[in-house]
Amino acid sequence: MQYEIVIGLEVHTELATASKIFCGCTTKFGGEPNTHVCEVCSGMPGVLPVLNQQVAAFAVRTGLATNCAITQYNKFDRKNYFYPDLPKAYQISQLYLPICREGWVQISGKKVRIHEIHMEEDAGKLIHDPYDDVTLVDYNRCGVPLLEIVSEPDLRSAKETIEYLEKLRAILQYTGVSDCKMQEGSFRADINLSVRPIGQAEFGTRTEMKNMNSFKAIARAIESESKRQIALIESGGIVTQETRRWDDNKGKSFAMRTKEDAHDYKYFPEPDLPPIAISDEEIESARAALPELPDAKKARYIQEFGLPEYDTEIITRSVELTRLFEEASAVCGAPKDTANWMMTEVLRLMSDAGTLPEDLAFDFVSLGKVIALVSSGKINRGTGKKVFAKVFAENVEPESYVKENNLALVTDTAAIRAELEAVVAANEKSAAAYKGGKEQAFQYLIGQGMKALRGKASVNMVTELLHELVGA
Amino acid sequence: MELLELTALELSAKIRVGELTVREALDAAYRAIELEEPRIHAFVSLCKEQAYAEALSVQERIDAGEELSPLAGVPIAVKDNICTKGVRTTCGSRMLEGFTPTYNAHVVDLLEQAGLVVIGKTNMDEFAMGSTTETSALADTRNPVDAERVPGGSSGGSAAAVAAGEVWLALGSDTGGSIRQPSAFCGVTGLKPTYGSVSRYGLVAYASSLDQIGPIGKNAADCAALYAILRGKDQRDASNMEAEPLDIAAVEGYRLTGKKIGMPREFFGEGLQADVAARVQEAAEKLAGLGAEMEEFDLPVAKYAVPAYYIIACAEACSNLSRYDGIKYGFSAPESEDLRSAYVNSRSQGFGMEVKRRIMLGNFVLSSGYYDSYYKKALQVKRLVQDAFTRAFEKYDMVLGPVYPTTALKRGEGLSDPLKLYLGDIYTVMVNLAGLPAIALPCGADADGLPVGLQLIGKPFDEGSLLGAGRVYQRKAQEN
Numbered sequence: 048m049q050y051e052i053v054i055g056l057e058v059h060t061e062l063a064t065a066s067k068i069f070c071g072c073t074t075k076f077g078g079e080p081n082t083h084v085c086e087v088c089s090g091m092p093g094v095l096p097v098l099n100q101q102v103a104a105f106a107v108r109t110g111l112a113t114n115c116a117i118t119q120y121n122k123f124d125r126k127n128y129f130y131p132d133l134p135k136a137y138q139i140s141q142l143y144l145p146i147c148r149e150g151w152v153q154i155s156g157k158k159v160r161i162h163e164i165h166m167e168e169d170a171g172k173l174i175h176d177p178y179d180d181v182t183l184v185d186y187n188r189c190g191v192p193l194l195e196i197v198s199e200p201d202l203r204s205a206k207e208t209i210e211y212l213e214k215l216r217a218i219l220q221y222t223g224v225s226d227c228k229m230q231e232g233s234f235r236a237d238i239n240l241s242v243r244p245i246g247q248a249e250f251g252t253r254t255e256m257k258n259m260n261s262f263k264a265i266a267r268a269i270e271s272e273s274k275r276q277i278a279l280i281e282s283g284g285i286v287t288q289e290t291r292r293w294d295d296n297k298g299k300s301f302a303m304r305t306k307e308d309a310h311d312y313k314y315f316p317e318p319d320l321p322p323i324a325i326s327d328e329e330i331e332s333a334r335a336a337l338p339e340l341p342d343a344k345k346a347r348y349i350q351e352f353g354l355p356e357y358d359t360e361i362i363t364r365s366v367e368l369t370r371l372f373e374e375a376s377a378v379c380g381a382p383k384d385t386a387n388w389m390m391t392e393v394l395r396l397m398s399d400a401g402t403l404p405e406d407l408a409f410d411f412v413s414l415g416k417v418i419a420l421v422s423s424g425k426i427n428r429g430t431g432k433k434v435f436a437k438v439f440a441e442n443v444e445p446e447s448y449v450k451e452n453n454l455a456l457v458t459d460t461a462a463i464r465a466e467l468e469a470v471v472a473a474n475e476k477s478a479a480a481y482k483g484g485k486e487q488a489f490q491y492l493i494g495q496g497m498k499a500l501r502g503k504a505s506v507n508m509v510t511e512l513l514h515e516l517v518g519a
Numbered sequence: 520m521e522l523l524e525l526t527a528l529e530l531s532a533k534i535r536v537g538e539l540t541v542r543e544a545l546d547a548a549y550r551a552i553e554l555e556e557p558r559i560h561a562f563v564s565l566c567k568e569q570a571y572a573e574a575l576s577v578q579e580r581i582d583a584g585e586e587l588s589p590l591a592g593v594p595i596a597v598k599d600n601i602c603t604k605g606v607r608t609t610c611g612s613r614m615l616e617g618f619t620p621t622y623n624a625h626v627v628d629l630l631e632q633a634g635l636v637v638i639g640k641t642n643m644d645e646f647a648m649g650s651t652t653e654t655s656a657l658a659d660t661r662n663p664v665d666a667e668r669v670p671g672g673s674s675g676g677s678a679a680a681v682a683a684g685e686v687w688l689a690l691g692s693d694t695g696g697s698i699r700q701p702s703a704f705c706g707v708t709g710l711k712p713t714y715g716s717v718s719r720y721g722l723v724a725y726a727s728s729l730d731q732i733g734p735i736g737k738n739a740a741d742c743a744a745l746y747a748i749l750r751g752k753d754q755r756d757a758s759n760m761e762a763e764p765l766d767i768a769a770v771e772g773y774r775l776t777g778k779k780i781g782m783p784r785e786f787f788g789e790g791l792q793a794d795v796a797a798r799v800q801e802a803a804e805k806l807a808g809l810g811a812e813m814e815e816f817d818l819p820v821a822k823y824a825v826p827a828y829y830i831i832a833c834a835e836a837c838s839n840l841s842r843y844d845g846i847k848y849g850f851s852a853p854e855s856e857d858l859r860s861a862y863v864n865s866r867s868q869g870f871g872m873e874v875k876r877r878i879m880l881g882n883f884v885l886s887s888g889y890y891d892s893y894y895k896k897a898l899q900v901k902r903l904v905q906d907a908f909t910r911a912f913e914k915y916d917m918v919l920g921p922v923y924p925t926t927a928l929k930r931g932e933g934l935s936d937p938l939k940l941y942l943g944d945i946y947t948v949m950v951n952l953a954g955l956p957a958i959a960l961p962c963g964a965d966a967d968g969l970p971v972g973l974q975l976i977g978k979p980f981d982e983g984s985l986l987g988a989g990r991v992y993q994r995k996a997q998e999n
Contacts, residue, residue, distance in 0.1 A: 091621075091622070092615065092618065092842070093601075093608075093720070093721045093722055094721070095720050095757065097756075127838050127885075129844060131844075131846050131858065134847060135841070136841030136844060137838050311886055311887045313882065313885035313886060313887075313890075315838070315885055315890070318727035318728035319727050319757060319758060320757050321758060
C-alpha cells in the first residue's frame with residue numbers, strides 16, 4: 048500500500064529582545080550559570096511579572112509577516128507542571144486567546160497554514176553531571192521570550208518540512224524578531240507526524256518528537272519515524288499516540304511517554320497580567336513598518352536585476368545574504384556580477400569554512416569593491432578571487448590591500464612591450480613555429496608573457512602586443 | 520505617660536516636634552511586646568537590630584528637617600507574608616520557616632521612605648489560608664480580649680498586636696476578609712483597599728486576583744494616614760492601577776449628611792449571631808443620626824459568593840504554591856530518593872492540613888473535564904457580583920453590613936468544621952470578588968464582651984468615603 052506522511056510543526060523561536068519577557072534580566076546567550084537571573088525569573092516568593100512590551104510588538108510583526116489575524120484582545124494563561132527547570136512550577140503562556148491566529152506561509156506550490164502564534168517564557172536548563180551524579184539547574188534562560196508558531200498538519204514530506212522551516216526562519220530573520228541560531232537553541236521544532244494510506248481522509252495516530260534543532264536531524268527523523276509507523280501498520284500493529292525522543296547519533300527515536308501519562312496542565316488565565324489590547328492603529332503601523340519579505344524580495348531581484356531564479360532563491364533564504372547582495376551591488380553597480388560572485392566565491396568560501404550566513408564577519412561593501420576593481424581592469428579576475436579570499440578570512444580593505452601588495456595591473460604599454468620583446472627574444476623557436484602556423488605556440492607565448500609580468504597585465508593587452516611583435 | 524495609648528498620628532507628632540525620639544517609641548513597643556507576647560504570641564519574628572538601625576536613620580532625617588510623613592517615626596508590625604529584606608518571611612508555614620528574602624515588598628520600601636520602622640513580623644494562617652490564625656505552623660496567637668479565643672485570621676497576628684497595645688499600626692493582607700475579620704474579632708480598625716490600589720510586589724501570593732495589602736490600626740484616622748502612604752502606582756505590579764492620591768483633608772472633613780447607605784437584606788439573615796445583628800443595626804442607626812440615609816436592598820447573588828470565592832482562590836493558590844517544591848529554597852525533605860519523592864516529601868511535610876486541602880481543591884477545579892463546571896462558573900459568579908455592586912453603587916454611596924456572623928470563635932472551634940468556617944466568610948468575600956474597598960470598624964461588644972465589627976463597602980478607589988465615614992462614626996463614639 049502507498050502511504051502519505053502528514054506533518055504539523057510547533058516551532059519555538061527565542062525573540063531578539065534585550066531583556067527577558069517579564070523582568071529586566073539580559074537575554075544574552077551563555078554567561079556563567081545563574082548570573083542572568085533576579086528574584087522574578089528565579090521564581091522567588093511574592094514576585095510579579097511585568098510584560099516586556101517589545102515581545103508583543105515582535106509577536107504582532109511575526110503574525111503580520113505570516114498573514115495571521117491579530118487577536119486584538121489577547122491574554123496570558125498559566126500552564127502548570129512540576130520540573131526543576133521551571134522555578135515557578137508554571138509557565139506563563141497563551142492558551143485561550145493567542146496573539147495571532149490563522150495565517151499561512153508560502154512554500155513551493157502550497158500554502159502551509161499557521162494555526163496560531165503565541166507568546167511564552169522559556170525555561171531554564173538542567174545540566175547533568177555524571178561524575179558527581181548530580182543535576183544542576185541554570186536559570187539564565189528562564190524567562191527568555193519565546194514565540195510558539197503552530198502550523199496545521201499541511202506538510203507531506205521531509206523536503207516540504209525543511210522548506211517551510213527555512214522560509215519561516217527567513218521571515219523571522221528579515222523582520223528582526225529572532226536571530227534563529229539553531230545551534231544555540233533559539234529556533235527549534237516539535238514534529239507531529241502521522242501516516243495514512245493515500246486516499247484516506249482521516250489522519251492516522253500521530254507521534255511527537257520534541258526540540259529538534261538541526262535541519263539535517265529533522266529530515267532524518269522524519270524519514271525514520273514515517274518508516275517506523277508504516278512498518279508498524281504493515282505488520283498489523285497500531286501507532287500509539289506518544290512523545291518520542293530522536294537520537295540523531297543512533298539514527299532512531301525512542302518512546303518517552305504515552306498520551307495516558309500526558310500532563311494535565313490545568314491552564315487558567317494568568318491573574319498577574321492584565322489582558323493585552325492592540326488597536327487597529329497599532330496593527331496598521333506595524334504592517335506599514337514591515338520590511339520587504341523573502342518572496343517579495345525574490346520577485347524584485349528577478350524583475351529588477353534579471354537574476355536567475357535559482358540564485359535569488361539561495362540569496363533570499365538568508366537576510367544576511369540579501370544584505371550582502373544589496374550592499375555589494377550598490378558599491379559596484381553590477382547586481383548580476385554580484386550575484387555571480389556570491390553564487391561562486393562567497394558560497395564556496397562559506398562551505399569550505401563552515402560559516403553560516405549570520406556569522407559572516409567581513410564588511411559587506413568589500414565584495415562590491417573587489418568586483419569594481421576587476422570590472423574596471425585594475426586587477427584581473429584571478430587576483431580578484433585572491434583578494435576576496437583575504438576579505439572573507441581577515442576582513443581586509445580591498446583597495447588598500449591591492450595597493451600595499453602591489454597587485455594592480457600594469458597599464459604602461461611601453462613597459463609591457465619591453466617585457467614581451469624579451470620573452471619573444473628568449474623564445475625564438477616558438478615565435479617561429481607560430482609564424483609557421485602553429486596556434487599552440489602563440490598560447491605558449493602568452494603564458495610566458497603573463498609569467499614574466501607576474502600576472503599583473505591584462506591578457507587582452509598581452510595578446511594584442513604579442514600579435515604586433517610576432518606578426519600575423 | 521503610656522506611649523502605647525497614643526494614636527499613631529499623635530505619636531508621630533510628638534516625635535516630629537522633638538518631644539520624643541524614635542528610639543523611645545521603639546523601646547516602648549519592645550517593652551510592650553515583652554510584656555504581652557507570653558500571652559498573645561502575635562509575632563513570629565522580631566527584628567530589633569534592623570529596627571534600631573532604621574530608627575537611628577529616621578531620627579537623623581527628622582532632625583535634619585526632612586518632611587517624611589504624618590507617621591514618621593512610628594514603629595509598625597508587618598504580616599509575615601510581606602517580604603522584608605534580611606528578615607525571614609515565613610507565611611506562617613514550615614515550608615518557609617527558614618526563608619529570608621533578598622528584597623523588600625514595595626510597601627516595605629514605602630514604609631521606609633515615609634519614616635516608619637518595621638519592628639517585627641506577625642503571625643498568620645499558613646499562606647493566609649484560614650480565619651483563625653490557628654493554621655500557622657509557627658505560633659499560637661490569642662485574642663487579646665479573651666485569650667481562650669482566636670484573634671481571627673488570616674492577619675490575626677497583626678490585629679492582635681494592635682489590639683494588645685504592642686504596636687500602633689500593622690500591615691495585613693486581605694484575600695477574602697483577612698484584614699477585616701481579625702480586626703472585628705480583636706476590636707480594631709482595618710481597611711481592605713480596592714484591588715489594584717496598593718502594590719502586591721513582594722506579597723507572597725495566595726490568590727493573586729483577590730489579594731490586597733492594607734492597614735490595621737487603632738482607628739480610621741491612623742488607617743487613613745497609613746493607607747495614604749501605601750496607595751499608588753508601582754511599575755512592578757501590572758495589576759496595580761494609577762489612582763488619585765488619598766485626599767486626607769477630604770477624609771477629615773467628611774460629612775454623612777445626604778449620603779445614601781444600602782443594607783443588603785442577605786447580610787442580616789439566617790446564621791447571624793443575634794447580638795452581632797443588634798450592634799450592627801445600632802451602628803446603622805448612629806450613622807442615620809449623623810445624617811446618612813439608610814435603605815435595605817436585595818443582593819441575591821450573595822448566596823453564590825462563598826463557593827465561587829473558594830473555587831477561584833484555591834485554583835490560584837494551587838498554582839501559586841507550586842513553586843514550593845523543596846528544590847530552590849525553603850523546606851526540603853531530607854533523604855528523598857529521586858525528584859518525585861523530593862517533591863512529594865517536601866510538600867507533604869512542609870505544608871499543613873488546610874493548605875493541602877486548598878491545593879487539592881484548586882487542582883480539582885482546574886482539572887481537565889472539571890474546569891468548565893467549576894472554575895469557569897465561578898468566574899461567571901465573580902462577574903455577577905461585580906455587576907450587582909455596580910448597580911448598588913448607582914444608588915448608594917456605601918453598603919453596610921456585619922463583618923462576620925459571630926464574634927471571636929473559641930480556640931479549636933473552627934478547625935473542627937472547616938466548611939462552617941468557610942461559610943463564615945459570607946459578608947467579606949464579595950468585596951474581594953468585586954475588587955472593592957471595605958473597612959471594618961469596631962461597633963460595641965456581644966454579651967461576653969467580645970468586639971463586634973461593622974463593615975462599610977465602598978466604590979472602587981473610594982477609600983476616602985469609607986475612612987471619612989469611619990472618622991465621623993468614631994468621633995461620635997468618642998463623644999459618648
